Amino acid sequence: MMAWLRTAIAMITFGFTLFKAVQYARQLGLKRTEGMLGPGSFALIMIVLGLLALIVATIQHIRRARTLRQLDAELSVFSVGTLLAVLLAGVGVFALISVLARD
Secondary structure (H helix, E strand, O other): OHHHHHHHHHHHHHHHHHHHHHHHHHHOOOOOOOOOOOHHHHHHHHHHHHHHHHHHHHHHHHHHHHHHHHHOOOOOOOOHHHHHHHHHHHHHHHHHHHHHHHO
16 A cells, blocks of 8 residues: 555656646746647646556555455554545645646
8 A cells, every 4th residue: 555655646746746847847938849748748647647546546455454354353444554545635636636727
């Protein structure tokens, strides 16, 4: 779970940073590149992929925790990793909204 969290955060952070760099380049008056997929679109895709990774990892983690709980009733289904994933997903959604609002 923690490896997925780290990967998802890296993807979201990279996407948001790339978007801000593209935004800064536009303010400096640099020309846009022509192509099928520009850096702004790629940044948006990275943020969305990071969010999807968080969602899938959290679902997988909860399912595995439930399976383990059937073996030991004292185990909790929810963990600090799950809470952290939910909080970081909120940050990711905020980054996504911020990018969509300014693009």
